Amino acid sequence: xxxxxxxxxxxxxxxxxxxxxxxxxxxxxxxxxxxxxxxxxxxxxxxxxxxxxxxxxxxxxxxxxxxxxxxxxxxxxxxxxxxxxxxxxxxxxxxxxxxxxxxxxxxxxxxxxxxxxxxxxxxxxxxxxxxxxxxxxxxxxxxxxxxxxxxxxxxxxxxxxxxxxxxxxxxxxxxxxxxxxxxxxxxxxxxxxxxxxxxxxxxxxxxxxxxxxxxxxxxxxxxxxxxxxxxxxxxxxxxxxxxxxxxxxxxxxxxxxxxxxxxxxxxxxxxxxxxxxxxxxxxxxxxxxxxxxxxxxxxxxxxxxxxxxxxxxxxxxxxxxxxxxxxxxxxxxxxxxxxxxxxxxxxxxxxxxxxxxxxxxxxxxxxxxxxxxxxxxxxxxxxxxxxxxxxxxxxxxxxxxxxxxxxxxxxxxxxxxxxxxxxxxxxxxxxxxxxxxxxxxxxxxxxxxxxxxxxxxxxxxxxxxxxxxxxxxxxxxxxxxxxxxxxxxxxx
Numbered sequence: 001x002x003x004x005x006x007x008x009x010x011x012x013x014x015x016x017x018x019x020x021x022x023x024x025x026x027x028x029x030x031x032x033x034x035x036x037x038x039x040x041x042x043x044x045x046x047x048x049x050x051x052x053x054x055x056x057x058x059x060x061x062x063x064x065x066x067x068x069x070x071x072x073x074x075x076x077x078x079x080x081x082x083x084x085x086x087x088x089x090x091x092x093x094x095x096x097x098x099x100x101x102x103x104x105x106x107x108x109x110x111x112x113x114x115x116x117x118x119x120x121x122x123x124x125x126x127x128x129x130x131x132x133x134x135x136x137x138x139x140x141x142x143x144x145x146x147x148x149x150x151x152x153x154x155x156x157x158x159x160x161x162x163x164x165x166x167x168x169x170x171x172x173x174x175x176x177x178x179x180x181x182x183x184x185x186x187x188x189x190x191x192x193x194x195x196x197x198x199x200x201x202x203x204x205x206x207x208x209x210x211x212x213x214x215x216x217x218x219x220x221x222x223x224x225x226x227x228x229x230x231x232x233x234x235x236x237x238x239x240x241x242x243x244x245x246x247x248x249x250x251x252x253x254x255x256x257x258x259x260x261x262x263x264x265x266x267x268x269x270x271x272x273x274x275x276x277x278x279x280x281x282x283x284x285x286x287x288x289x290x291x292x293x294x295x296x297x298x299x300x301x302x303x304x305x306x307x308x309x310x311x312x313x314x315x316x317x318x319x320x321x322x323x324x325x326x327x328x329x330x331x332x333x334x335x336x337x338x339x340x341x342x343x344x345x346x347x348x349x350x351x352x353x354x355x356x357x358x359x360x361x362x363x364x365x366x367x368x369x370x371x372x373x374x375x376x377x378x379x380x381x382x383x384x385x386x387x388x389x390x391x392x393x394x395x396x397x398x399x400x401x402x403x404x405x406x407x408x409x410x411x412x413x414x415x416x417x418x419x420x421x422x423x424x425x426x427x428x429x430x431x432x433x434x435x436x437x438x439x440x441x442x443x444x445x446x447x448x449x450x451x452x453x454x455x456x457x458x459x460x461x462x463x464x465x466x467x468x469x470x471x472x473x474x475x476x477x478x479x480x481x482x483x484x485x486x487x488x489x490x491x492x
Contacts, residue, residue: 037253038101038286042365043398045111046307046344047230054237055103059247063274067097067247069446070267070276072254072290074100076109076229076431077424078282079236080439081446086243091447096246097276099269101253101286105233108284109431111365111400113305113334113346115322116150116225117168118143118433120199121188123408127460128191137193138458143433144195147225150436154232157239161231162339168224168322171213177326178203178218185220198222212385213325226322226336229432257290257421264420278420278446284403285363287425291415296471298411298426299481301404302359304369305346306376306397310390316341317386325383333379342395345379348372360482365399373397402429406471406479411463412438413445413452422446423463 048055069085071078078098085091100106119140128136147165154163172178185201199222202210211219240246249271256268257279264277281287285300310316319337326332333347352358352371359369380392405411405426415421424442427434441455452462476482 037289038107038401039364039366040102042102042106042111043368044396045230045305045398045400046396047114047228048106048110049396052104052230052234052237054234054241054248055106056250057104057237057241057248058250058252059241060249063099063249063252063269063271064095064097064247066095066275068094068276069096069278069280070254070265070274071096071098071280071282073107073282073284073286074098074104074237074248074250075107075282075284076105076233076435077284077427077439078280079105079233079240080436081280081282081424081443082240082246083236084440084443085447086240086245088443088447092245094245094447096240097274098240098246098248099252099254099267100248100250101283103250104237104248105230108400108402108427108429109233110230111305111398112229112429112432113344114162114227114229114336115168115334116147116227116432117322117324117334118146118224119430120144120196120222121185121220125184125187126408131460133191135458135460139460140193140195142437142456142458146433146436147223150225150227150232153436157235159232159235161235162226162228163232164226164339166224166226166320166322167221168324169211170220171207171211171216171323171325172218173213173215173326174328174330175217177330178207181218181220208385211321211323212319213323213383214385215328221321224322226338227432254290278422280442280446281415281421281423281425284425284427284431285401287403287423291423293416293468293472294411294423294425296474296476296479297406297468298403299361299406299476300363300401301429301481302362302365302369302399302401303346303429304348304352304372304375304397304399305344307342307344307395308376308380308392309340309342309395310392314391316343316392317384317390319343319384331375333376343380343392345376348375351375356482363401365401368397368399402427402431404428404481406474406476406481407467408480409460410434410438411467412442412457412461413463415463416465416468 124136124140172181189196201220203218207219208216252269252271254269258266260266267274267276288295323335331350335345352369355371380387403426410426411423415423441457444450
């Protein structure tokens with residue numbers, strides 16, 4: 001492995017030239033994002049306490065002079081696209097370079113809750129109301145398909161990443177919210193969507209006994225998965241590098257892209273320039289740094305997550321399911337149990353949503369969200385029956401930066417106005433059941449010239465100039481990030 005300089009040195013060099021970077025847009029943009037680079041000293045998540053041997057990897061001492069495909073971002077999206085391209089025999093001659101501003105999988109993927117949880121009825125009713133039932137069904141079935149797809153690749157590649165199939169349980173502790181949730185659930189069942197056969201809803205006195213959450217008024221469950229996300233992605237990175245087709249350059253942020261008069265693009269990085277025939281933008285929250293037209297469409301938003309453990313030598317009460325818990329005041333938390341008895345839990349957005357400066361358009365994942373950083377102290381004791389005397393306490397806590405989209409849908413496909421540039425970003429903190437198969441379909445668009453409409457991607461995922469303009473010309477309060485978006489109480 002090539003020696004890598006400290007990211008702080010790279011960032012300091014970049015800061016000197018940031019104001020002089022040449023953008024790649026053909027016309028002046030009314031808003032240019034300042035969210036170009038991640039910070040150099042992020043909080044350390046539990047998942048990354050044992051850093052993978054390839055975390056800081058550089059395949060070659062210098063960046064390549066040319067690559068058929070340059071992928072910006074070495075997280076879930078970027079690595080997945082590369083994997084699907086390399087997996088195609090017809091692409092064996094293609095060269096791929098992955099540029100990453102920090103270490104591999106150091107962003108949102110390596111900081112999430114490890115929850116592979118498709119949406120059955122949370123966002124789906126709103127998509128149905130905005131478009132039609134078919135559009136909602138497309139998204140639900142696409143997300144559900146990820147459970148088996150991820151299971152299959154883990155088995156095929158023999159990846160050790162603590163993958164577990166489980167039941168995920170939605171919990172409502174407010175009576176009125178529980179009634180609204182049941183109404184939304186019944187509406188989905190009435191549409192005879194086949195996937196709803198896997199879901200079941202409980203109301204009344206039975207709810208608390210079934211889910212174990214104190215004061216539960218209702219709960220619902222269906223099949224989901226849990227995973228060690230960092231281990232999963234880094235195992236894929238090993239496979240990619242072993243293929244010989246992929247050159248990984250960590251601590252090498254892309255700082256501008258401009259068309260080459262001879263064809264393709266010149267990608268400028270902190271360590272020099274390279275030529276690419278095609279470029280894939282997979283940096284999620286940071287995508288507007290190179291594509292400023294997305295500044296209002298995909299906004300970096302911080303979240304918080306932690307690991308809770310019982311004292312060493314004691315046994316944690318058994319918890320078999322993953323959860324989405326909603327308190328009486330509507331504070332939502334997502335939670336997964338681990339085989340070692342510890343708990344990964346995060347969320348609590350209701351606490352910090354009023355303080356926009358702490359999370360909205362904020363890329364500083366070196367600082368915890370002040371209004372929520374203490375929320376998970378004694379969380380298990382006050383939330384779950386049987387945990388009162390467990391001694392469970394927060395063992396580690398971290399924050400991460402996610403890319404939230406104006407209309408709650410990811411942006412996938414050809415970047416409008418830019419031939420041979422592609423985007424896979426804007427996952428709204430819900431990328432685990434979206435990215436893998438979206439990357440598979442995008443790989444076909446990149447390598448085979450497939451039109452979006454010929455892929456299996458849900459139609460609402462397509463990035464379009466119309467979506468770009470809607471966010472750019474609209475108020476942020478009218479979008480789904482700051483506004484309510486018309487979502488029901490089932491929103492995850």
